[in-house]
Amino acid sequence: xxxxxxxxxxxxxxxxxxxxxxxxxxxxxxxxxxxxxxxxxxxxxxxxxxxxxxxxxxxxxxxxxxxxxxxxxxxxxxxxxxxxxxxxxxxxxxxxxxxxxxxxxxxxxxxxxxxxxxxxxxxxxxxxxxxxxxxxxxxxxxxxxxxxxxxxxxxxxxxxxxxxxxxxxxxxxxxxxxxxxxxxxxxxxxxxxxxxxxxxxxxxxxxxxxxxxxxxxxxxxxxxxxxxxxxxxxxxxxxxxxxxxxxxxxxxxxxxxxxxxxxxxxxxxxxxxxxxxxxxxxxxxxxxxxxxxxxxxxxxxxxxxxxxxxxxxxxx
Amino acid sequence: xxxxxxxxxxxxxxxxxxxxxxxxxxxxxxxxxxxxxxxxxxxxxxxxxxxxxxxxxxxxxxxxxxxxxxxxxxxxxxxxxxxxxxxxxxxxxxxxxxxxxxxxxxxxxxxxxxxxxxxxxxxxxxxxxxxxxxxxxxxxxxxxxxxxxxxxxxxxxxxxxxxxxxxxxxxxxxxxxxxxxxxxxxxxxxxxxxxxxxxxxxxxxxxxxxxxxxxxxxxxxxxxxxxxxxxxxxxxxxxxxxxxxxxxxxxxxxxxxxxxxxxxxxxxxxxxxxxxxxxxxxxxxxxxxxxxxxxxxxxxxxxxxxxxxxxxxxxxxxxxxxxxxxxxxxxxxxxxxxxxxxxxxxxxxxxxxxxxx
Numbered sequence: 001x002x003x004x005x006x007x008x009x010x011x012x013x014x015x016x017x018x019x020x021x022x023x024x025x026x027x028x029x030x031x032x033x034x035x036x037x038x039x040x041x042x043x044x045x046x047x048x049x050x051x052x053x054x055x056x057x058x059x060x061x062x063x064x065x066x067x068x069x070x071x072x073x074x075x076x077x078x079x080x081x082x083x084x085x086x087x088x089x090x091x092x093x094x095x096x097x098x099x100x101x102x103x104x105x106x107x108x109x110x111x112x113x114x115x116x117x118x119x120x121x122x123x124x125x126x127x128x129x130x131x132x133x134x135x136x137x138x139x140x141x142x143x144x145x146x147x148x149x150x151x152x153x154x155x156x157x158x159x160x161x162x163x164x165x166x167x168x169x170x171x172x173x174x175x176x177x178x179x180x181x182x183x184x185x186x187x188x189x190x191x192x193x194x195x196x197x198x199x200x201x202x203x204x205x206x207x208x209x210x211x212x213x214x215x216x217x218x219x220x221x222x223x224x225x226x227x228x229x230x231x232x233x234x235x236x237x238x239x240x241x242x243x244x245x246x247x248x249x250x251x252x253x254x255x256x257x258x259x260x261x262x263x264x265x266x267x268x269x270x271x272x273x274x275x276x277x278x279x280x281x282x283x284x285x286x287x288x289x290x291x292x293x294x295x296x297x298x299x300x301x302x303x304x305x306x307x308x309x310x311x312x313x314x315x316x
Numbered sequence: 317x318x319x320x321x322x323x324x325x326x327x328x329x330x331x332x333x334x335x336x337x338x339x340x341x342x343x344x345x346x347x348x349x350x351x352x353x354x355x356x357x358x359x360x361x362x363x364x365x366x367x368x369x370x371x372x373x374x375x376x377x378x379x380x381x382x383x384x385x386x387x388x389x390x391x392x393x394x395x396x397x398x399x400x401x402x403x404x405x406x407x408x409x410x411x412x413x414x415x416x417x418x419x420x421x422x423x424x425x426x427x428x429x430x431x432x433x434x435x436x437x438x439x440x441x442x443x444x445x446x447x448x449x450x451x452x453x454x455x456x457x458x459x460x461x462x463x464x465x466x467x468x469x470x471x472x473x474x475x476x477x478x479x480x481x482x483x484x485x486x487x488x489x490x491x492x493x494x495x496x497x498x499x500x501x502x503x504x505x506x507x508x509x510x511x512x513x514x515x516x517x518x519x520x521x522x523x524x525x526x527x528x529x530x531x532x533x534x535x536x537x538x539x540x541x542x543x544x545x546x547x548x549x550x551x552x553x554x555x556x557x558x559x560x561x562x563x564x565x566x567x568x569x570x571x572x573x574x575x576x577x578x579x580x581x582x583x584x585x586x587x588x589x590x591x592x593x594x595x596x597x598x599x600x601x602x603x604x605x606x607x608x609x610x611x612x613x614x615x616x617x618x619x620x621x622x623x624x625x626x627x628x629x630x631x632x633x634x635x636x637x638x639x640x641x642x643x644x645x646x647x648x649x650x651x652x653x654x655x656x657x658x659x660x661x662x663x664x665x666x667x668x669x670x671x672x673x
Contacts, residue, residue: 006524010517010520010521010524014513014517104354104386107356108354108356116356118356120354120356120357120358121356121358121537121560213513217513217516218512218513218516218538219541220512220541222357222512222536222538223353223354223356223357223386224510225512225513226513227508227511227512227513227514229513258514258517259517259520259521262504262517262518262520262521262522263521263524263525265503265504265505265521265670266471266502266504266521266522266524266525266527267525272673273505273507273673274507274673277507
């Protein structure tokens with residue numbers, strides 16, 4: 001494998017969990033709900049997927065459980081913010097705090113007695129790259145083929161999410177709820193139902209992103225396995241300007257920067273690692289600055305205007 | 317009548333003051349441990365927890381131990397250490413470098429409590445420091461790596477460019493080059509102690525660069541697992557990682573805090589504890605070499621045992637001639653790097669590829 005292909009392979013692999021979670025968060029934010037619980041939901045997804053696979057030896061079941069847990073946590077967020085009209089930032093943050101603590105707690109208790117009831121250090125089935133050997137060796141293209149089933153699913157998910165959001169009627173409804181819930185309501189769209197639905201769908205995808213970490217990328221459970229990737233997802237949503245198609249580039253940039261910087265270090269370059277680590281965040285800040293600076297751009301890229309606000313028909 | 321009652325009350329008060337005091341004399345010694353990570357990290361904190369369990373087993377009901385895990389370095393640490401001091405703990409072990417200033421601050425407020433801080437340099441009449449020369453064990457693992465590498469490229473996943481880590485890399489490299497002067501040790505920095513994903517990515521980058529053995533200074537077993545999945549070998553650190561990963565881990569440089577903890581607490585119980593700055597090595601049992609993997613040939617094992625004896629008898633692994641990365645001799649033949657220069661080491665020896673960041 002040449003240098004470029006190997007970097008690309010690891011970049012795509014690293015970007016998979018980020019892309020899935022980012023698309024989930026985009027769908028949620030498009031409905032006007034800001035979910036800052038990504039980190040906590042990813043951790044709970046990673047933990048539940050690994051624990052399930054460890055005991056049931058079924059990867060499919062592992063994904064299913066992760067999706068259910070993610071959906072439940074998101075349902076809680078939707079209930080608090082849509083029905084109870086709680087502050088979305090506070091609710092999201094508390095879900096992250098809860099998920100971080102509870103996943104550590106369970107990780108120390110769900111394991112088998114032989115391992116002191118801990119899940120750390122155990123092994124279970126994992127999803128491995130699918131491609132046969134001859135396919136791996138094709139330059140560039142091999143990097144795309146030498147991936148696991150989740151990454152293949154992401155190849156499909158990206159265009160589907162984009163098509164859904166911009167080319168279908170339900171996608172239009174979703175965007176209108178995030179843009180102007182009052183008008184959407186007047187058009188006969190059930191705002192609360194839409195927000196519930198997409199928050200839950202988003203939570204499910206976010207948990208899947210977490211499951212990809214513990215079942216494929218770094219197989220096994222370790223406390224705080226996400227290491228802040230949930231926050232990167234929130235930055236990525238802004239970076240991609242709420243567009244699933246652009247999310248790919250962001251996820252590849254964020255995911256790839258580590259792969260690239262470690263390789264640059266290994267090849268003996270003099271660029272400081274900290275500088276490279278900083279780059280994606282600079283990109284996010286640039287996007288944010290541009291958007292505030294030039295409001296027209298903000299409209300054009302489609303930041304949901306009603307993001308972070310609750311809606312009640314009686315409100316004026 | 318009033319006087320009698322007053323007298324009785326006064327007597328009661330005196331008795332109540334004396335009683336708990338006598339009861340206290342029989343109370344077990346209370347010992348607390350403050351951990352940076354979870355005991356389940358299978359690395360740094362795991363080994364300290366094993367030390368605590370060893371102490372508890374050795375002294376039985378003569379002492380009572382408690383621990384708190386995942387304490388971030390900084391204000392939180394100070395709050396927790398002070399809490400233990402207020403609760404009447406007699407000895408408090410703070411087991412991470414970043415706890416140094418918080419421990420020092422609390423030590424000033426509680427002169428009757430004994431504080432033991434791991435890996436720092438600040439001491440007080442009631443605060444001691446302790447650490448080990450793990451690089452001596454790393455030197456031995458370096459001999460194994462140097463003998464068993466085929467590509468002559470050994471990868472090293474390192475956390476931060478601080479003297480502790482740099483010493484480890486240099487000790488390891490000196491071990492490698494003592495048996496294989498053609499081998500190079502390639503260093504990649506992760507800038508984190510604990511991040512399973514980053515540790516793995518760094519190891520994979522090194523494997524892709526052609527390294528066939530991965531050593532590390534991190535807190536998880538992720539680099540070892542990454543090497544194994546590629547069918548490559550590795551060197552463990554902190555704990556006997558072969559137990560968790562398999563025989564692709566050729567050997568591990570391991571900590572054994574139990575011996576030191578038992579000796580320290582014995583001193584406290586005897587009333588002979590004095591402040592100190594303990595920096596032990598292989599011969600003090602604080603740092604050691606795990607059992608070797610069956611993949612290590614007998615001839616290499618013999619070589620390692622030979623070097624181990626030499627170190628145990630007082631030979632320093634930092635004995636010249638030692639060259640720096642540019643090939644310049646910085647310590648002449650027979651010259652030993654003094655302890656203070658070891659403690660502030662910020663340069664790599666010849667054979668290391670990479671820069672101290």
